[in-house]
Amino acid sequence: MNRSDLYNQCCRFNGQRVRITCHDGRVHVGEITRVNRNMVWIRPDENLGGYGLGFFGGYGESGFGFGIALGAIAGIALASAFFW
Amino acid sequence: MTNTYLDLLAYFGIGGAHPGGFNLTKAILENENIQPNESVLDVGCGTGQTAAFLAEKYNCQVTAIDNHPIMVQKARQRFKKIKVPVMVLEEDVHNLDFVDSSFDLVIAESVIVFTDISRTLKELSRVLKSDGSLIMIEMTAEHYLSEEQQKLACSLYGIKEVLNTEEWILQLHQTGLTQVEIINTPPELIKSEINDINPSIQINMDLFDIWDKHNEFLLHNGDFISYRVFKCRK
Ligand SMILES: C[S@@+](CC[C@H](N)C(=O)[O-])C[C@H]1O[C@@H](n2cnc3c(N)ncnc32)[C@H](O)[C@@H]1O
Numbered sequence: 001m002n003r004s005d006l007y008n009q010c011c012r013f014n015g016q017r018v019r020i021t022c023h024d025g026r027v028h029v030g031e032i033t034r035v036n037r038n039m040v041w042i043r044p045d046e047n048l049g050g051y052g053l054g055f056f057g058g059y060g061e062s063g064f065g066f067g068i069a070l071g072a073i074a075g076i077a078l079a080s081a082f083f084w
Numbered sequence: 085m086t087n088t089y090l091d092l093l094a095y096f097g098i099g100g101a102h103p104g105g106f107n108l109t110k111a112i113l114e115n116e117n118i119q120p121n122e123s124v125l126d127v128g129c130g131t132g133q134t135a136a137f138l139a140e141k142y143n144c145q146v147t148a149i150d151n152h153p154i155m156v157q158k159a160r161q162r163f164k165k166i167k168v169p170v171m172v173l174e175e176d177v178h179n180l181d182f183v184d185s186s187f188d189l190v191i192a193e194s195v196i197v198f199t200d201i202s203r204t205l206k207e208l209s210r211v212l213k214s215d216g217s218l219i220m221i222e223m224t225a226e227h228y229l230s231e232e233q234q235k236l237a238c239s240l241y242g243i244k245e246v247l248n249t250e251e252w253i254l255q256l257h258q259t260g261l262t263q264v265e266i267i268n269t270p271p272e273l274i275k276s277e278i279n280d281i282n283p284s285i286q287i288n289m290d291l292f293d294i295w296d297k298h299n300e301f302l303l304h305n306g307d308f309i310s311y312r313v314f315k316c317r318k
Binding site for chain 1: 089093096098101102103105194197223241273274275276277278279281283286287289292295298299302311
Protein backbone atom coordinates (compact mmCIF):
# COMPACT_ATOMS: atom_id res chain seq x y z
CA MET A 1 0.00 0.00 0.00
CA ASN A 2 1.43 3.43 -0.81
CA ARG A 3 1.78 6.13 1.81
CA SER A 4 -1.32 8.12 0.94
CA ASP A 5 -3.56 5.05 0.72
CA LEU A 6 -2.19 3.98 4.06
CA TYR A 7 -2.88 7.40 5.54
CA ASN A 8 -6.46 7.35 4.25
CA GLN A 9 -6.93 3.87 5.58
CA CYS A 10 -5.69 4.82 9.04
CA CYS A 11 -8.07 7.79 9.06
CA ARG A 12 -10.91 5.55 8.09
CA PHE A 13 -10.11 3.14 10.91
CA ASN A 14 -9.67 5.91 13.49
CA GLY A 15 -11.23 4.78 16.78
CA GLN A 16 -11.40 1.15 15.72
CA ARG A 17 -9.38 -1.85 16.81
CA VAL A 18 -6.89 -2.77 14.12
CA ARG A 19 -4.07 -5.16 13.46
CA ILE A 20 -0.98 -3.54 11.97
CA THR A 21 1.70 -5.66 10.38
CA CYS A 22 5.09 -4.00 10.01
CA HIS A 23 7.73 -4.67 7.38
CA ASP A 24 9.93 -6.22 10.06
CA GLY A 25 7.22 -8.78 10.77
CA ARG A 26 6.05 -7.28 14.05
CA VAL A 27 2.34 -7.14 14.63
CA HIS A 28 0.54 -4.57 16.76
CA VAL A 29 -3.09 -4.81 17.79
CA GLY A 30 -4.95 -1.90 19.28
CA GLU A 31 -7.28 1.01 18.83
CA ILE A 32 -6.22 3.86 16.55
CA THR A 33 -6.17 7.07 18.57
CA ARG A 34 -4.51 9.53 16.21
CA VAL A 35 -3.24 9.78 12.67
CA ASN A 36 -1.06 12.20 10.77
CA ARG A 37 0.80 12.09 7.47
CA ASN A 38 3.77 10.28 9.01
CA MET A 39 2.49 8.33 11.95
CA VAL A 40 -0.41 6.43 13.32
CA TRP A 41 -0.90 6.03 17.06
CA ILE A 42 -2.47 2.98 18.58
CA ARG A 43 -3.42 2.13 22.10
CA PRO A 44 -2.51 -1.49 22.39
CA ASP A 45 -4.86 -4.11 23.83
CA GLU A 46 -2.57 -5.27 26.58
CA ASN A 47 -2.77 -1.83 28.12
CA LEU A 48 -6.40 -2.21 29.01
CA GLY A 49 -5.78 -4.89 31.56
CA GLY A 50 -2.40 -3.88 32.82
CA TYR A 51 -2.48 -0.22 33.70
CA GLY A 52 -5.99 0.56 34.76
CA LEU A 53 -8.44 2.84 33.06
CA GLY A 54 -7.19 6.15 31.81
CA PHE A 55 -3.56 5.60 32.59
CA PHE A 56 -1.29 4.67 29.74
CA GLY A 57 1.97 5.17 31.58
CA GLY A 58 4.03 2.82 29.49
CA TYR A 59 3.23 4.68 26.34
CA GLY A 60 3.73 8.32 27.19
CA GLU A 61 1.46 10.80 28.89
CA SER A 62 -0.67 11.60 25.90
CA GLY A 63 -2.99 8.64 26.19
CA PHE A 64 -2.60 8.17 22.47
CA GLY A 65 -0.65 4.98 22.96
CA PHE A 66 2.41 4.76 20.80
CA GLY A 67 3.19 5.91 17.32
CA ILE A 68 4.15 3.76 14.37
CA ALA A 69 5.75 5.37 11.34
CA LEU A 70 3.58 4.84 8.28
CA GLY A 71 6.73 3.87 6.41
CA ALA A 72 7.20 0.88 8.69
CA ILE A 73 3.75 -0.50 7.99
CA ALA A 74 3.18 -3.35 5.58
CA GLY A 75 -0.54 -3.73 6.11
CA ILE A 76 -3.46 -2.70 8.23
CA ALA A 77 -6.84 -4.34 8.77
CA LEU A 78 -9.58 -4.47 11.37
CA ALA A 79 -8.55 -6.71 14.26
CA SER A 80 -11.74 -8.71 14.40
CA ALA A 81 -14.56 -9.30 11.99
CA PHE A 82 -17.32 -11.61 10.93
CA PHE A 83 -17.03 -13.20 7.52
CA TRP A 84 -19.23 -15.52 5.55
CA MET B 85 -16.83 -14.68 -13.05
CA THR B 86 -15.25 -12.34 -10.56
CA ASN B 87 -16.52 -11.92 -7.07
CA THR B 88 -15.23 -8.85 -5.27
CA TYR B 89 -16.24 -10.11 -1.84
CA LEU B 90 -14.10 -13.20 -2.36
CA ASP B 91 -11.35 -10.98 -3.73
CA LEU B 92 -11.46 -9.09 -0.45
CA LEU B 93 -10.80 -12.32 1.46
CA ALA B 94 -8.15 -13.40 -1.04
CA TYR B 95 -6.16 -10.16 -1.19
CA PHE B 96 -6.22 -9.66 2.57
CA GLY B 97 -5.41 -13.34 2.85
CA ILE B 98 -7.80 -13.93 5.70
CA GLY B 99 -7.66 -17.38 7.25
CA GLY B 100 -10.71 -18.94 8.85
CA ALA B 101 -12.95 -16.76 6.70
CA HIS B 102 -16.23 -18.37 7.65
CA PRO B 103 -18.82 -17.89 10.41
CA GLY B 104 -17.39 -18.98 13.74
CA GLY B 105 -13.85 -18.75 12.41
CA PHE B 106 -11.10 -21.23 13.21
CA ASN B 107 -12.45 -21.87 16.71
CA LEU B 108 -15.65 -23.29 15.29
CA THR B 109 -13.62 -25.42 12.88
CA LYS B 110 -11.62 -26.91 15.73
CA ALA B 111 -14.73 -27.53 17.81
CA ILE B 112 -16.44 -29.34 14.93
CA LEU B 113 -13.43 -31.46 14.04
CA GLU B 114 -12.92 -32.48 17.65
CA ASN B 115 -16.13 -34.46 17.42
CA GLU B 116 -15.09 -36.25 14.26
CA ASN B 117 -13.04 -39.31 14.80
CA ILE B 118 -10.61 -38.66 11.96
CA GLN B 119 -8.09 -41.44 11.37
CA PRO B 120 -4.65 -41.18 9.73
CA ASN B 121 -5.61 -43.42 6.81
CA GLU B 122 -8.66 -41.33 5.94
CA SER B 123 -8.80 -39.03 2.97
CA VAL B 124 -10.22 -35.58 3.56
CA LEU B 125 -11.12 -32.95 0.98
CA ASP B 126 -11.30 -29.27 1.94
CA VAL B 127 -13.18 -27.53 -0.87
CA GLY B 128 -12.86 -23.78 -1.25
CA CYS B 129 -9.92 -24.05 1.13
CA GLY B 130 -9.07 -20.35 0.99
CA THR B 131 -5.63 -19.73 2.44
CA GLY B 132 -5.57 -23.26 3.83
CA GLN B 133 -5.79 -22.85 7.60
CA THR B 134 -8.22 -25.73 8.08
CA ALA B 135 -6.42 -28.04 5.65
CA ALA B 136 -3.10 -27.44 7.42
CA PHE B 137 -4.70 -28.09 10.79
CA LEU B 138 -6.25 -31.35 9.57
CA ALA B 139 -2.93 -32.62 8.28
CA GLU B 140 -0.99 -31.56 11.37
CA LYS B 141 -3.42 -32.64 14.03
CA TYR B 142 -4.91 -35.79 12.53
CA ASN B 143 -2.16 -36.82 10.18
CA CYS B 144 -4.82 -37.73 7.63
CA GLN B 145 -4.52 -37.48 3.84
CA VAL B 146 -5.61 -33.96 3.01
CA THR B 147 -6.47 -32.52 -0.38
CA ALA B 148 -7.39 -28.84 -0.64
CA ILE B 149 -8.93 -27.15 -3.66
CA ASP B 150 -9.96 -23.61 -4.48
CA ASN B 151 -10.66 -21.86 -7.76
CA HIS B 152 -9.21 -18.50 -6.73
CA PRO B 153 -5.57 -18.32 -7.90
CA ILE B 154 -4.54 -16.06 -5.02
CA MET B 155 -6.11 -18.34 -2.46
CA VAL B 156 -4.37 -21.33 -3.99
CA GLN B 157 -1.06 -19.53 -4.01
CA LYS B 158 -1.38 -18.45 -0.37
CA ALA B 159 -2.50 -21.92 0.70
CA ARG B 160 0.44 -23.46 -1.11
CA GLN B 161 2.77 -20.97 0.57
CA ARG B 162 1.40 -21.89 3.99
CA PHE B 163 1.76 -25.65 3.47
CA LYS B 164 5.30 -25.24 2.24
CA LYS B 165 6.29 -22.92 5.07
CA ILE B 166 5.07 -25.19 7.84
CA LYS B 167 5.94 -28.33 5.88
CA VAL B 168 2.62 -30.12 5.95
CA PRO B 169 1.86 -32.63 3.22
CA VAL B 170 -1.35 -31.18 1.81
CA MET B 171 -2.09 -31.63 -1.85
CA VAL B 172 -3.43 -28.33 -3.15
CA LEU B 173 -5.06 -27.88 -6.54
CA GLU B 174 -6.69 -25.03 -8.40
CA GLU B 175 -10.06 -26.52 -9.23
CA ASP B 176 -13.68 -25.58 -9.59
CA VAL B 177 -15.96 -27.28 -7.09
CA HIS B 178 -18.67 -27.63 -9.75
CA ASN B 179 -16.48 -29.95 -11.71
CA LEU B 180 -13.87 -31.80 -9.67
CA ASP B 181 -11.08 -33.83 -11.10
CA PHE B 182 -11.47 -36.80 -8.71
CA VAL B 183 -12.97 -40.19 -9.36
CA ASP B 184 -16.23 -41.16 -7.63
CA SER B 185 -16.08 -42.17 -3.96
CA SER B 186 -12.66 -40.68 -3.27
CA PHE B 187 -13.09 -39.14 0.17
CA ASP B 188 -14.10 -40.17 3.68
CA LEU B 189 -14.76 -36.59 4.68
CA VAL B 190 -15.50 -33.47 2.64
CA ILE B 191 -15.40 -30.08 4.35
CA ALA B 192 -16.85 -26.90 2.87
CA GLU B 193 -16.51 -23.87 5.09
CA SER B 194 -18.65 -21.09 3.68
CA VAL B 195 -18.16 -22.10 0.08
CA ILE B 196 -21.27 -23.72 -1.34
CA VAL B 197 -23.40 -20.60 -0.95
CA PHE B 198 -21.05 -18.87 -3.43
CA THR B 199 -21.67 -21.52 -6.08
CA ASP B 200 -24.46 -23.14 -8.03
CA ILE B 201 -25.71 -24.97 -4.96
CA SER B 202 -27.39 -28.00 -6.50
CA ARG B 203 -24.55 -28.63 -8.95
CA THR B 204 -21.96 -28.37 -6.22
CA LEU B 205 -23.82 -30.67 -3.87
CA LYS B 206 -24.13 -33.27 -6.62
CA GLU B 207 -20.42 -33.05 -7.29
CA LEU B 208 -19.48 -33.31 -3.62
CA SER B 209 -21.79 -36.24 -3.15
CA ARG B 210 -20.17 -37.93 -6.15
CA VAL B 211 -16.64 -37.74 -4.73
CA LEU B 212 -17.80 -38.75 -1.25
CA LYS B 213 -17.52 -42.43 -0.27
CA SER B 214 -20.81 -44.18 0.45
CA ASP B 215 -20.13 -44.09 4.19
CA GLY B 216 -18.43 -40.70 4.11
CA SER B 217 -19.59 -37.40 5.60
CA LEU B 218 -19.93 -33.90 4.25
CA ILE B 219 -19.58 -31.10 6.77
CA MET B 220 -20.57 -27.64 5.63
CA ILE B 221 -20.87 -24.22 7.23
CA GLU B 222 -23.21 -22.06 5.18
CA MET B 223 -25.01 -18.74 5.23
CA THR B 224 -28.66 -19.36 6.04
CA ALA B 225 -31.72 -17.14 6.20
CA GLU B 226 -32.95 -16.93 9.77
CA HIS B 227 -36.22 -15.19 8.93
CA TYR B 228 -38.12 -14.43 5.79
CA LEU B 229 -36.03 -12.09 3.66
CA SER B 230 -37.65 -9.33 1.68
CA GLU B 231 -36.91 -9.23 -2.02
CA GLU B 232 -34.77 -6.20 -1.32
CA GLN B 233 -32.69 -8.01 1.29
CA GLN B 234 -32.21 -10.99 -1.02
CA LYS B 235 -31.10 -8.69 -3.81
CA LEU B 236 -28.69 -6.83 -1.61
CA ALA B 237 -27.11 -10.03 -0.29
CA CYS B 238 -26.83 -11.45 -3.78
CA SER B 239 -25.16 -8.43 -5.29
CA LEU B 240 -22.82 -7.80 -2.36
CA TYR B 241 -21.65 -11.38 -1.99
CA GLY B 242 -22.03 -12.52 -5.58
CA ILE B 243 -24.43 -15.29 -4.68
CA LYS B 244 -27.65 -16.48 -6.29
CA GLU B 245 -29.89 -16.78 -3.25
CA VAL B 246 -29.91 -17.10 0.51
CA LEU B 247 -31.54 -20.38 1.48
CA ASN B 248 -33.26 -21.03 4.78
CA THR B 249 -32.63 -24.19 6.81
CA GLU B 250 -35.47 -26.16 5.20
CA GLU B 251 -34.34 -25.22 1.71
CA TRP B 252 -30.79 -26.36 2.44
CA ILE B 253 -32.07 -29.66 3.78
CA LEU B 254 -34.30 -30.11 0.74
CA GLN B 255 -31.34 -29.50 -1.57
CA LEU B 256 -29.28 -32.03 0.37
CA HIS B 257 -32.02 -34.63 0.25
CA GLN B 258 -32.46 -34.12 -3.49
CA THR B 259 -28.77 -34.82 -3.91
CA GLY B 260 -29.05 -38.12 -2.08
CA LEU B 261 -27.56 -36.84 1.13
CA THR B 262 -30.45 -38.13 3.17
CA GLN B 263 -29.04 -38.09 6.68
CA VAL B 264 -28.70 -34.47 7.66
CA GLU B 265 -27.79 -33.33 11.13
CA ILE B 266 -27.56 -29.71 12.22
CA ILE B 267 -24.68 -29.05 14.56
CA ASN B 268 -25.47 -26.62 17.37
CA THR B 269 -23.80 -23.23 17.09
CA PRO B 270 -24.27 -19.92 18.87
CA PRO B 271 -27.09 -17.94 17.25
CA GLU B 272 -25.29 -14.59 17.07
CA LEU B 273 -22.81 -13.60 14.41
CA ILE B 274 -19.79 -13.49 16.66
CA LYS B 275 -16.72 -11.69 15.36
CA SER B 276 -13.52 -13.66 15.24
CA GLU B 277 -10.07 -12.29 15.83
CA ILE B 278 -8.34 -11.90 12.48
CA ASN B 279 -5.03 -13.36 13.52
CA ASP B 280 -4.30 -15.48 10.50
CA ILE B 281 -3.71 -13.03 7.74
CA ASN B 282 -1.42 -12.94 4.72
CA PRO B 283 -2.11 -9.71 2.84
CA SER B 284 -1.02 -9.15 -0.72
CA ILE B 285 1.42 -6.28 -1.25
CA GLN B 286 -1.04 -4.44 -3.48
CA ILE B 287 -4.57 -4.18 -2.15
CA ASN B 288 -6.99 -2.22 -4.27
CA MET B 289 -8.82 0.46 -2.30
CA ASP B 290 -12.12 -0.85 -3.68
CA LEU B 291 -11.72 -3.85 -1.45
CA PHE B 292 -11.73 -1.65 1.64
CA ASP B 293 -15.02 -0.24 0.38
CA ILE B 294 -16.43 -3.74 0.02
CA TRP B 295 -15.36 -4.46 3.57
CA ASP B 296 -17.28 -1.35 4.71
CA LYS B 297 -20.34 -2.41 2.75
CA HIS B 298 -20.13 -5.88 4.24
CA ASN B 299 -20.03 -4.42 7.78
CA GLU B 300 -22.92 -2.15 6.93
CA PHE B 301 -24.88 -5.13 5.62
CA LEU B 302 -24.26 -7.12 8.80
CA LEU B 303 -25.33 -4.20 10.92
CA HIS B 304 -28.72 -3.97 9.21
CA ASN B 305 -29.40 -7.57 8.27
CA GLY B 306 -27.53 -9.53 10.91
CA ASP B 307 -30.78 -10.50 12.61
CA PHE B 308 -32.16 -11.95 9.40
CA ILE B 309 -29.25 -13.90 8.06
CA SER B 310 -27.15 -16.29 10.03
CA TYR B 311 -25.47 -19.61 9.31
CA ARG B 312 -25.86 -23.32 9.92
CA VAL B 313 -23.44 -26.17 10.22
CA PHE B 314 -24.72 -29.28 8.46
CA LYS B 315 -23.31 -32.76 8.77
CA CYS B 316 -24.58 -34.97 5.97
CA ARG B 317 -24.35 -38.60 4.93
CA LYS B 318 -25.79 -40.59 2.09
C1 LIG C 1 -15.72 -17.39 2.32
S1 LIG C 1 -14.31 -18.13 1.58
C2 LIG C 1 -13.93 -19.42 2.72
C3 LIG C 1 -12.51 -19.91 2.57
C4 LIG C 1 -12.10 -21.00 3.56
N1 LIG C 1 -12.97 -22.16 3.45
C5 LIG C 1 -12.09 -20.45 4.95
O1 LIG C 1 -12.92 -20.86 5.75
O2 LIG C 1 -11.24 -19.61 5.26
C6 LIG C 1 -14.98 -18.98 0.17
C7 LIG C 1 -13.95 -19.72 -0.61
O3 LIG C 1 -14.59 -20.52 -1.62
C8 LIG C 1 -13.87 -20.43 -2.81
N2 LIG C 1 -14.75 -20.73 -3.94
C9 LIG C 1 -15.83 -20.02 -4.34
N3 LIG C 1 -16.38 -20.58 -5.44
C10 LIG C 1 -15.61 -21.66 -5.75
C11 LIG C 1 -15.66 -22.64 -6.78
N4 LIG C 1 -16.60 -22.61 -7.73
N5 LIG C 1 -14.72 -23.61 -6.79
C12 LIG C 1 -13.76 -23.65 -5.83
N6 LIG C 1 -13.67 -22.76 -4.83
C13 LIG C 1 -14.59 -21.76 -4.78
C14 LIG C 1 -13.36 -19.01 -2.81
O4 LIG C 1 -12.29 -18.80 -3.69
C15 LIG C 1 -12.99 -18.82 -1.36
O5 LIG C 1 -11.68 -19.20 -1.09
